[in-house]
Amino acid sequence: MLVEIRNLAKSYVRGGQAVPVLADITLDVEAGDFIALMGPSGSGKTTLLNLIAGIDKPDAGVLRVGGVDIAALPEAELADWRAANVGFIFQFYNLMPVLTAYENVELPLMLTPLSRAERRSRVELVLSVVGLSDRMKHYPNELSGGQQQRVAIARAVVADPTIIVADEPTGDLDRVSAVEILTMMQSLNRDLGKTIIMVTHDANAARAARRLVHLEKGELIVSP
């Protein structure tokens, strides 16, 4: 089991009051799975994704990824763990505007001991996989939304992470670009065996996943 979640709970303090966001979540994700987390706004799907990605910490419960209890890791170790194990795809791409497509994809590799030549070969490979070999020197503002998201996908996979988390990856794209991105993610899952957990509002996007998980008011509704 790649991701093991048991009785997970999370609440936020808003206006001096604790507001429960997730309650008693139990979920398993196999390696090579592609899960779509769906649910209405405020259902806690992004919070669950953030917890699995190690960018937030639960209040209670067990959260193991690849056998590591990430909730127990101190901040510095958690940052190292994320760098080695998690690839991020965000709704608004979150590329560094002052870096070219090549440099953006290279970012996660700057935290690895890879040589410059090794980094170059990896970056060129993933950019060719997402079809942007000819846009390597372009800055984000010189790329379309779909192209920027493809750069983000390349950045997410370049360090060969254990798991890819995607938060509304097609939320800011037109239909054609959205289909391209989803096809690419399916390919990553199917051909490269990448484990993907994707948050989406869009039922069409969710159909790209192998499995659907519904959240409502912080509780898991369906967990096959």
Place this chain on the structure above:
Amino acid sequence: MFLLRLVLRNAFRHRLRTLLTIAGLAIAVLAYGLLQTVVDAWYAGAAAASNARLVTRNAISLAFFLPVSYEARIRAVEGVTRVSRSNWFGGIYQEPKNFFPQFAISPSYLDLYPEFVLPAEERAAWQRDRKGALVGRQLADQFGFKVGDALPIRGTIYPGNWEFVVRGIFDGADSGTLTRQMMFHWDYLNETLRKRAPRRADYVGVFVVGIDQPDNAAAISTQIDAVFRNSLAETLTETEQAFQLGFVAMSDQIIAAIRVVSYVVIFIILAVMANTMAMSARERTSEYATLKALGFGPGFLAALIFGESAAIATIGGAIGIALGAPVAVFFKQAAGIFPVFEISSDTVALQAACAAVVAVAAAVLPAVQAARVRIVDGLRAIA
């Protein structure tokens, strides 16, 4: 290398904002340097003064004079080699804004001041002419005075119109010598006073005293003052350097104000720079959160912000320092009141230190905030 690349690209992301900040910093560092140099120049006269010359004045105040008869008694003190008279004249040439120092002196004055370099024939011509005046090179250049020119001065301390003729133009032996001044015969002043205001005649502002050994200055000063103890006009004798420092001390509050202003200038640019850095950091909150999500630590984010601040401060500071020398030359010529107006290496070091302090202080708060940003909050932030 990667960090440096990111720092420089971030620094020039908003070109206009960055260039204006750099310009502001350059002007502040330049202004700081010039103000510090004004303070240095203020003390330069005292620094250039000799310890081998004494100045004897009325013990009550400079506003009170000494009888000319004291000269012979001072000369009789052991260790005294030469005595000269000097009166501050304080006249106006054409209009008050043309102010320059004027001294009525006795001829031996020039022997006491070898730093005033005057051709022998011009000195002889001056000595022959009761109305003869000597002007310094800087003064001559400023007003275009030539040997033979008439030089009318309107008296203030000594009222009336005074006619002089330029008989010599002296140079300074080194760049520290004040050559923006005029000297004329004490005898001309005294003889005129005998006619116009007899009760003011035969009085001397200060006696400049040459001594055999600078080491004997204290003992000779004591002896001179002892000669006139319990007289109607007791004297106060001190080295020329101490005398000059006494003048500077009179301006202590002005100098203190200049010093305060120089630091206020730096504080203002610090506030501007801090605002620039805070705005930049706030706009990039989601980028910092993304970098943190990717695994970059708080130290990397702090280095990004400190690096950007340092890059801007280094460029602005370097421009400010580089402009210092030419602006100081222009200032010296335009103001014309300081014989020495050069930005010292100490001042340059202080300018660099100020730029460094601004760089660090402006980045502290944004760096701490960026390092502490929670990833989930940062990712929600909209620039």
